Amino acid sequence: MPNPAIIDLPERVRDRDIFRDVDGRMFVTLGYIQPSDRVLSFLKYVPNKEGQWQAGDTRYKRMFWGSVDSTVEGMTVLPQNYTTFDSHFQTDLVEPPRSMIKDYFSPEERLSEILAEPKDILEERVQKAAETLHDELNLPLSNIGISGSILWKGHNPRYSDINMNVYGFKESWTLHDNYANLENKEAQTRIRNLPEWDRGIERVKKRIPSLDMTDLRALFSRRKAIYVEDQCIGITSILQPEEAPIAHGSESYTTIKQSPVKLLMVVENADYGLFHPAIYTTSPTMIDGLSVSRIMVYDGAFGGLFKNGDWLEVSGTLQSVNQYNAGDISHQLMVGTKGGSGKEYVRLLPKSPSQLS
Secondary structure, X not given: OOOOOEEOOOOOOOOOOEEEEOOOXXXXXXXXXXXXXXXXXXXXXXXXXXXXXXXXXXXXXXXXXXXXXXXXXXXXXXXXXXXXXXXXXXXXXXXXXHHHEXXXXXXXXXXXXXXXXXXXXXXXHHHHHHXXXXXXXXXXXXXXXXXXXXXXXXXOOOOOOEEEEEEOHHHHHHHHHOHHHHOEOOOOEEEOOHHHHHHHHHHHXXXXXXXXXXXXXXXXXXXXXXXXXXXXXXXXXXXXHHHOOOOOOOEEEEEOOOOOEEXXXXXXXXOOOXXXXXXXXXXXXXXXXXXXEEEEEOOHHHOOOOOOOOEEEEEEEEEEEEEOOOOEEEXXXXXXXXXXXXXXXXXXXXXXXXXXX
16 A cells, blocks of 8 residues: 655655655654754664564564664664764764665655544554544644654554654643643543553563662653543654754764762753653752753653652763864753663652652
């Protein structure tokens, strides 16, 4: 079945875009800090006759399961030129050359197709979710897209998830601040409650054992998602390319300590905390004579959860930030690095460390 969502590769890609390379591998773009000649991404699916997902006559096996470790594993099966040293992040990353991209999928065009004529129960729920976002929050349908396997028509109504995107800084905050307005008995929509996050909590606990269940429940109590009928729909906030607060090459990150360090930090500005990477500006915190005033989060378990005034315990990789335009050097903690896998996290604390037992 042809997919009208396949369009020309845009000049600037966005977080969570999906593309297929010349050998049929499926990739998902990683974040809004994107180079111009390549696409920072992770390998999600590979053609495999025994695979569980199928689009047209091709079956696919899933490679990425939501962890840094599976991202690293994906690097080992790719051509050598797909991995390159990124001068912004100062490390080797998966960045396929744009010349190797065969198909780019438009989330908005695919959603338009679904809204006009849903083909199965999952697409019917996507239609209902999009219409609810539009009707209840006045979000333009042009700022909503479908993601995941439904985008490239590899989904199976028996077991596939539904993932959607909302595009734009203002639109994302409108959604974040008004989830309660999506409760609608007639439309069979409701907000996901904390016990329904138990499987997600267990996955993070297994990946980061140092976080206890109290920590994780405090974090997941802030997570937001909706149900349409009995299906949970995750909605990701995505910046438009021109809205990105950091352009690729505008700064670079040099790791100061190879092992993660732990700091108590207070959030001063969470405007870009909804997006990927999540950026939190903090009150200056000292370590070894260095002032740290930013948290950059690439681990999706800790994005979009914190707000101004929150006290946090952050375990992350200490980095210097060379800001070329300003000519300044500052410092940040990066959460979600390859080297810090399983040891980097953000813990939500009481209003003041003095309240800790």
